[in-house]
Amino acid sequence: MVIVALGACSAALLINTRARFSGSDDKIRLARSASALALLGSISWIAALALTFRPAQGLTSWYVGAAVVAATLLGLLTTESIIVSTAVLQAIKTTRSALSLAAVAGAAVFCSVLWLTLSGIWSGRVAATLPASLTSMAIAYGGGYGVAVLCGLTVAVGCRVPPATEDPPLFNVLQDQLLYCALGSFAIWSAAVAYARAPLQDSPHLLSSFTQVAIFLGPFALLFVFTFRNNWSHMKRQPERIKGVAGNLGRPVDEKAWVRNLRRHMMLQTICAIGLAVVSLAGVAATFLAALTGVYRLLLARSGKPS
Secondary structure (H helix, E strand, O other), X not given: OHHHHHHHHHHHHHHHHHHHOOOHHHHHHHHHHHHHHHHHHHHHHHHHHXXXXXXXOOOOHHHHHHHHHHHHHHHHHHHHHHHHHHOHHHOOOOOHHHHHHHHHHHHHHHHHHHHHHHHHOEEOOEEOOHHXXXXXXXXXXXXXXXXXXHHHHHXXXXXXXXXXXXXXXXXXXXXXXXXXXXXXXXHHHHHHHHHHHHHHOOHHHHHHHHHHHHHHHHHHHHHHHHHHHHHHHHHHHHHHHHHHHHHHOOOOOOHHHHHHHHHHHHHHHHHHHHHHHHHHHHHHHHHHHXXXXXXXXXXXXXXXXXX
């Protein structure tokens, strides 16, 4: 199903690319066909996740809540990025088809993260093997963010005006989605798998859990710092840049509103990055406590004392 979904979204991107260089009549028809095909591909991916969703048994309420929060943050980032990169920061009106594709792309990411953390990395009541968990991550993020990137690029290709941003909308969409995918991989998947494997109370599993957390949280920390530095750099240089190009875009651009929208975009990215960090660190803390509890009970059992 992932091939069908990505194939449909890829075809939508190609059709909208062709529409950009077609006549006015063909342009409208092709653009509508592209939007419908991208929506169909995205919905088919969400349906496939729903049909294969088998939530693990005995999950704690706080873990489910953390998974929902993480999925919501990543889905929100995806939808907001597509809308802002292709319309708001280009000083053009957002179309209904763009809003629809942005919304369904965010929903695809949300469902993918939820499927991964509540079903993909589990096998019944216990954690799946590490190779199986890696495969699940590749499927979930490959499908979810594949759909998101293709939907975003389909919208971006439809931007037929000189860009108001420093980079073209295509680059902005691709950069944001790859960053969000990396944040989700290094933080959410790693913390979730480590937590899933810790209750097994087997030394090899505990060792692999902590090794995995140490390996993956390092790159997450680098991405976290990159997000802050990149946002700070944007806020320092973009207000002056937009003043110099606003009069040369062939359309009215409210410089103050543009800077205000950029700040909101940067603020949302920062808040969501902090939220993802909190969720992942909570998972690491729970893993550590579960490991300590397991070791304590093991020592009590060996000493013959009741736990």
